[in-house]
Amino acid sequence: MRRIIAVIDTDIRFALKLSDFLSKEDRIPFKAVAYSSFHMYKSETSLMDVVAFITDIDNVDECIDTGLPVILLSDDAMVESKYSNLTKLFCSIFKFCGVHTIVDELLGFFSRNDSFGLTTVHNNTKVYGVYSPINRCGRSSLSVAIHSYFCSANTSSLLISFDEYDSVFSVLRKENSKDLSDIFYEYKTGDLDFAKLGECISRVEDLNIILPARYNEDLFYLSDNELTKFMNDILSANLFETIVLDFGSIGRRSMQMLDMCEQIFCPVIGEKDGVERKKVADFKALLGRNGYSEVIHKLCEIKSPGESISDDIFNFNRLKRHEFFSQISSLVDGA
Template sequence: MKNRMIAICDKEAAYAYNLVDYFNNKNNIFFSEAFTNEESIHEYAKERFIHILLVSDKMNIELINKKNIGLTILLSEQEAVLAGKTYKAIYKYQSAGNILKSIMNYYAEREDEPLSLLNKKCQIIGVYSPIKRSLKSSFCLALGQILAKEKAVLYLNMEEYSGFSTLFQKEYKADLSDVIYYLRQDKANLLVKLEGIVDSINNLDYIPPVSSPMDIREVKKEEWLKLFREVSANSKYETVIVDFGDGAEGLLELLSECNQIYVPIREDYLSNAKIEQFESLLDKAGYEVLKSNMKKIKLPYHNSFGSRECYAEQLVWSELGDYVRSVVR
């Protein structure tokens, strides 16, 4: 339930209302309303608390009642904003998605009471295989997009080399490393921080993976567990898909957090030997119970199709996508 407010105040009414529509569709923590003059926002703030005021730097902010405003952010028409001013500032003429991420990042840095969306029915799906080249990540992307048509899904890639920057042709301003760093600060608003970092594809939200293998290897088991449990217990997500690599500390204990574990396999002798070794490790380490949650899947190999830029989207309607639908049906 949205119980915190973003007020957008700009004399360009079309701009303000378009931003409100985008924010209300994309953000599950705050609801947004538009105002087009100082007087209307001043009167509104007399009676109600505004958690975030996003106001044009062309408006006279001194006319606005600030007693009932938590955080004020200026919408600046100049891309280079001078540092050291009284208020945070965001460049106005950029995508609504980038504006929303900047707002969430500013708000997450505040000392505030922790947010909780009280989602107690979140399912964690783990995907792991000791076999390389098993289409594990392609399966995760197809699975996530298919499930995201009906529910809120978060995809968490914990591989040392994800290839996402090349796959999606973008440079991420923040990634999983920033989420872990934020967790280490013991700050309250992890959910808001996530809103400022997650990207999406076909309604599937994902945290941009790390850019360096060392960032995965340096994360403690307890930090992964804290992230899993925080997102599972308090976020908007009904399903979290975790794409496990081999670099995470405490892999077997992390797999124990999953309600379902998919294990992509291949049928050659060496691949079978690796699966047997993995299952033997589970027995010796006292994690044999994991076998009851594991489902081995042999994924259909697909030929190259379409453009590289659309690879992830096209997975949904590929032979692999058809296989995924048969698995989750």
């Protein structure tokens, strides 16, 4: 049976637009279906399992009577106070705020409730890694470009950066931005769920990005075994079809996570016999000595572009014009 969020509003155009946006929002693992009234919902929902209602004031009483979680789209604070003490499964959101604000409020509401009975929505999540032992080789830009490629192909994708610095992600960080530090803390305390994970995702265009940890030492907040378990738990949730990992400097530390990857794209600079390429050879030797020789076959070297793509990295229309992006597309298609 299909599991949905029912969006009920007498203004059916509003309901249709909101439900369409929510259905495309990767952070919410349910589809949304629009109805103009609770009566219409009752007559059409026999084959659907509703997990929550988003409704206007005209239909809120009927929705509350179902005992399911209800989010009221309200433009009146007095209305909210009338219902807010009735049940913990109720919250009110200002109807005319931005849709991204509505999503953030929904995720916060979901995280406070354990009654949604979440199940997975994607199967066999695939992991693609980006790592190089060479410094300043364009690794983070490459990870964004690969993530952009998956998103452009209508593949649900998440980029997680384990970098020590914001680098290209600095333009996305706001004063109240959440990042990998927050996720590690929630995970360590046992409070991480899909909603809290969603709250920590920064969005630009169609990209879903978990920003690097605020402080370098936070990368060691989880032990190596905990870090591996963290990634396995993220994968078992199956919220995304693909996950792109910008390994930062932890590639040497967490070879088990490298082994999870379908393919590991390794940006390189310098001549074949140069010092930079020797670092790659040394890393491959390290993998062999530590029993991860299979990972060597997953490494796919890619020459960093002579031109900088960092200025265009978060603008897909400009990014796809770069020859480097065509190279990335060919590599990913052949992975």
